[in-house]
Amino acid sequence: MAEVTIRALRKTYGGLQVIHGLDLDIPDGAFVVLVGPSGCGKSTLLRMIAGLEEVTEGDLMIGPKRVNNLPPSERDIAMVFQNYALYPHKTVAANMGFALKMRGMDKDAIRQKVEHAAAILGLTPYLDRYPRALSGGQRQRVAMGRAIVRDPQVFLFDEPLSNLDAKLRVQMRTEIKELHQRLKTTTVYVTHDQIEAMTMADRIVVMQGGRIEQVGAPLELYDRPANTFVAAFIGSPSMNLLDGRIADGRVEVAGTTLPLPPGVPADEGREVVYGIRPEHLAEAGQGLVAKVAVVEPTGSETHVVLRLAGREITAVFRNRVAFGPGATITLAPDPSASHLFDKATGKRIQAAQ
Structure with missing residues (x-):
């Protein structure tokens, strides 16, 4: 196991820069997820760590060793x-042991390592089968087993679950997390699915446009997003973001006034973005007056899409709702769970110390 240290890392293709001077510390034994929309640079960063993409500038360390110019095998x-x-x-066994065979390892040692990894992954009954006789989830376990037998310092996962169906994805992300808890190997995992990121990571790295927007524990990013991009990206359904203005110690939003988040300075006239997560909206006598567009029952929750001042917002109710499309309801945000961002910069407005 080893920490991964990244300093001022840049990647350029011709005249196009796709990674812009990243700094990142991945602790020894951590499970770090790189997440962001397509084209944000997360897979490029992973491939640079792996040695599949050259580093244009900066330093990339695995443990104490600078690996910028080392091939993947080293x-x-x-x-x-x-x-x-x-x-x-x-066969499954031959696939799992192939890299060890290429290293010239003794056959008995390879067999022991393969059997040990197969036992961890529940693959023992399938060692003599060929990939065509396996399900998608079993094939993914074989790919993981091939990585485990090498006993590496760092595991790298590049969207490993994207080819699986929804139910199998849930099962496999649990298995990968349990595997990490057992092996304690430093893991860097790339996904565009923020639910995967939230449920699997010790730390999440949110990326956009080749830059890091925020790094933190899953609930830290959920509860205190650094800017409107992170606020909108982390969480499903995503946070509602409404343009507003501070006036008379409150926030003017969509034709009404709402309390400021606790501790936020009342900068008179400041243009802001008011954020509230769907689960922090409740029916009330006063608040945001919106028209119901779609009601989506999921069983344990009901998601309601509404029109408010020319834009779409979402509310999540734990209870069953009596209203339907076309109804007008009033929603009160929970002041203690609201967020305020500067409209010009998109950055979170911090509470006064």
């Missing part, structure tokens, strides 16, 4: 890809 990492990348003509 970085002591193991990577699990989106498409499994299994050899179709080799």
